[in-house]
Amino acid sequence: MMDGLPALSPARDEMANGRGGLRTHWQDLLGTLVGLGPEAMAERGAMLDRLFAEEGVTTLLPGATATAWRCDPVPLPIPAAEFAALEAGLAQRAAVIEAMLADLYGPQDLLARGVLPPALVFPNPNFLRPCHGMPQQQHLQLYAADLIRGPDGQWRVLADRTNAPHGMAYALENRRALSRIVPEIFRARHLRRMRPFFDIWQSDLQRLAPGGDGNPNLVLLSPGPRNAFWFEHVVLARELSCTLVEGGDLTARDGAVFLKTLGGLRRVDVVLRRQDGRGLDPLELDAGDALAQGVSGLLDAAREGSLVIANAPGSDMAEAPGLAAFLPAVAAHFGADPLSLPSVPTLWLGQPGALEAVVRDPAQWLLRPALDGVAPPVPLTDLTSAAREALLARAAASPFSHAASLALPPSVAPCVGPDGFEPRPIVLRLFLVRRGDGWAALQGGLARALAPADALAGRLPRQALAKDVWVATEDTGEIQGPAALAIPALPIRRPTGELPSRAADNFFWFGRYLERLEGAARLLRSVIARLERASLSPRELASLQKLAACLRVHYLVDEEGERAVGTPAFPRALLALLRPEGTLPQLTGQVGRAMELLRDRLTGEMYTASNHALRELQGALRGVPTGRSENPRALAQLSEVLGGVLVFAAMVSGLAAENMVQGGGRLFLDLGRRLERARAITAELAVLLVEPMAATQPARLEPGLRLALELRDSVITYRNRYVTALQPAPVLDLVLAEEGNPRGLAFQLLAMRDAFASLGGDGESGMPIAIGAVLAEARAMAGEVAAATRQAEAAIALPPRLSAMHESLGELSDIIARRWFALLPEAQSVGAELAAMKGAA
């Protein structure tokens, strides 16, 4: 079987022409690179790393945490003619796979005629039975393939990617970063542009829309920011003018699917899915733990024809590695020409003789699961003999679930390594999208250079260095600069969708967390400033007590911590806030997560700058020593970092004001901050005014009043107006009723009222009335104290009313959530339980 296998060595060099010389398209490039020198190139590599880290370009490898993306400064150029051949070969494969999927989800002739073995279809977890017989005009809109070039110079497909292939956004990002960091290599070179690919893709999405009313609602369905490729989802949603949504943003009604927006439900026409087919609809598919990610009724709507999903659910199954052994026969079954771009020679071990062939020459083969296209192939020679025997025994027990692919060593290309340029094996991923009846390739791609440790033949890199892929034009005679390139007329893009409810919700909470963080920092700084003094006067000690009470109402210390004022346990309680589970890392984490959730809605500048600053802040927080032993510097250092928190909060506010469009998201960000601030004011004041003795000794109230000004950053304003005399009425007027004080309560309430007015359609929400009531109460409190003959006595009667106000503000948050975010409760499945089953008759 499988006569005429290609030779396994030596690995081909991408630069070599086989006659001892350099291939033409490498000559100039290599000249430039050598001219720059290996040290300079290593430095450029480090600069690229920093750029990706700062911009938050990450990927997540299975089982790992977010890893910054890495790109080699040396690109991989491909001559136009060679690329055209690859494009044609892949288009042919895509057509064959499309026909195969249409058959397997339709008449299943391939099975009935024995072209495909049942064992490669029925046990495939990605063969989605509920999609069998579903009307489907196309299964694949996007197709990608991983390719390697063997020692014989022939490119071959290592893996077909038919689910939701990723990498295009990274390809764009590589090009952008490379042209910035290594501009020299781009000079006087003419490269094909990658952008048109996304325009073609977007037109195909538009074309798929049922009904064709000209302005279809396109959504990109992502599993969310925890997904490995969230960064790509954000970029693609932008490039393709899709609304980025998660399952929870969509709801099925009467055979159609809708996006929950601030303006109500908006019907969805096309779902570009970036998650596995199995997780799409928990009603009909075995979602496993992905229940919350899918949309119940999505398949029903697709079956109804009211929306289209691309790629079709179930297209994932074509990634099964074992199918590669049958693709030529499948092509022949459909009358297609023999594949011009073959797979890496693959055996399905269910075929007679296949297992024996592998056992005969284990060094030649990589073993892989027949149905799992994601699992890495295992080189048999890599294993201990015991492990190899065990693996072969498993394959012998269940040959149908195993495949073997030839251990072809991929070609090598130069990369910047620690010791200068070094050749590394290359895996190339190319992307095709539908264009009319045919396919169009991304004029570029994503190459990955395998780490030397991974240099085993055919193994897909787990953690690899990416390479920018250049499609050169020099050998076609059509030298074209980017300006001269014939770009199809750009379709008018109308970003669809009003603000999704979830985004509004996220903005609201972003605002609240940010304010909470800022409030905590301000409060803690006031505390630390007092602790740093060598000795405290009784009055200062009283202030510290009050501050500790404020810390407690904000849950920054517990009751024990509050009582510890004046003992060494108190600073320890403050430093405990820095522990990983402590409030400060938690709050910065929440701010970071909110920012990540909103990444698609923040401008690049705002995201990058805020993200960068937040990371530095988190690093600084981690840098504060929190050990058990007393560290006199620790509190001072914490105070310094908290100053950074205040700067960060101010910076985000400034960026929002300068970069974000009025209304929509910014409005909710603002609402969140205002509401949180209003709640903090009432909570703190309710504690600061607790001073029973002040009825007879008004001076007792002074520390509380001073703190009320200090925590609201209003000391200077007060001093300018009233010099130094502290009296309850002016203080409370400034903190509660003064409309012009941006840190006072009235200002927050008015800003909220304005925000709701601009949202419109809020008559039924009762918001303006509720806010008006709080405002009236705030004015009344300040007014009553001012009118009282004994101001201090009137002031100390306020805490219960302030607490009630704090509660009302909390209820406002619930009203906002109900009215605008329309959050649905969690999904749960029913029916797994069995009714009492039948007994013996």
Added chain:
Amino acid sequence: MLYRLRHTTRYVYASPVDLAAHVLHLTPRALPGQRVLSAALHPRPDAARLTAGFDHFGNPVSRLFLEGSHAEFEVTAEAMVDVGFPAPPPAAATFAWESVAAAARAGGEGAWQAAEFLFPSAMAPADAAVGAYAAPSFPPGRPVLAGLLDLNARIKRDFAFRPGATDIATPVSRVLAARAGVCQDFSHLMIVGLRALGLPARYVSGYLRTRPPPGQRRRVGADASHAWVGCWLGPARGWVDLDPTNDLVVRDEHVVLGWGRDYRDVSPVRGVILGGGEHSLSVGVDLEPLPEAAIR
């Protein structure tokens, strides 16, 4: 045999459900040995959307969507069914079990659809111990039906019917160890055993006629859902249904709803709800034999 069937499923939720979607396998499947004279579904509250169609296995399936807030959901399936499956061929006349297994594995014409039921599935995963339990019924060269009948009888003999001994999540390996369970467990166990030998086996969901103890009247609503096993006899012979809970060959006392790889493919009512909190489920089944005259 003519039956009137009535199957009510009722959910009561602790807090209101805002949105619900249910997939129903509650309509008997029309088969050469089973005529479905009438069938209807009655949901309460009224469905915002109710579709009827066929699933991948050819079973009737309905999808039901509720959009209004509700604290209870009830669906009643009613049907009139005339059942009379033909007697299986003489066991000795069936192919040797090895050749049936080989035909299934090869797939292609006449066998590719049966091959679907060869592979492990979520609720009938491969289990070597269960395979070893089934193996003694299939000595080399034994006609496949002879082996199947032997296994059917052994399960009835070796296992105690004990409601409550197992639940939906109990794996077949535990059923084997405990030697006790209910019809669903015995069916999954038999399926896993047959697949381990390379024989296609499918899970059949339906109902069984109950006979009241002598001298007592039939109790209305006291019946229940039942499950048994479809077994493949080879390309020419097709399928025969065996009931390991009762050591029966399915003829005219069983009503078929549908079949799949295991329970999960054909669970009578399953759904996804938003809200609801805790819920309780009650089911009432009534399978009433009717005099033949009722057809006319």
